Ligand SMILES: [Zn+2]
């Protein structure tokens with residue numbers, strides 16, 4: 001164990017002592033035997049939601065890997081999904097986990113999302129050996145406000161879980177707008193111009209698993225996939241935590 005790992009273990013132990021882990025959805029104190037991040041009841045409701053059928057292929061969301069036309073046109077033919085994204089649903093565990101991930105930099109939320117992404121990725125029909133894990137970088141505005149990029153952390157954890165290498169490949173262009181402030185058409189346009197390859201990027205012949213927290217139009221993932229394909233990547237697959245059906 002390195003000093004940093006020892007320090008983190010001690011720090012996390014102290015955090016758990018003073019702020020015992022609570023269910024990210026209902027706030028109930030978690031028992032040591034309880035699963036990670038959600039209490040058994042909220043986890044059951046999460047698992048039920050993951051079985052909602054996909055509107056395109058009819059499979060459970062957690063088993064569906066189908067892609068929107070936009071993703072297909074960017075050369076992505078498989079997207080693993082952990083759960084459906086239903087923003088209008090109050091008290092949804094998916095929404096609660098996303099909130100803790102985005103706004104609270106929650107360690108439990110990151111670990112939960114990474115584990116769920118790993119489960120979704122492992123359900124893909126073809127295996128992922130030879131793939132490198134990467135992520136859609138978030139906008140400067142989001143990063144400035146929170147000081148961290150949650151998907152950078154989550155994708156690192158995911159790479160560890162899948163025993164795959166991890167690599168950041170892109171950054172946001174300084175004049176990109178926030179995707180969530182735009183309508184569908186403008187999102188696609190904005191996303192296209194929003195990502196720049198990192199100077200050290202060498203994607204020639206490589207296969208990437210690109211991850212993101214939420215999939216709505218797919219514009220951000222499509223932009224990342226296009227960037228990787230133009231840099232010579234052989235294949236890009238995607239995995240998302242919450243996908244709109
Ligand atoms: Zn709960």
Ligand SMILES: [Zn+2]
Pocket residue numbers: 054055056057058059064065066
């Ligand atoms: Zn589907």
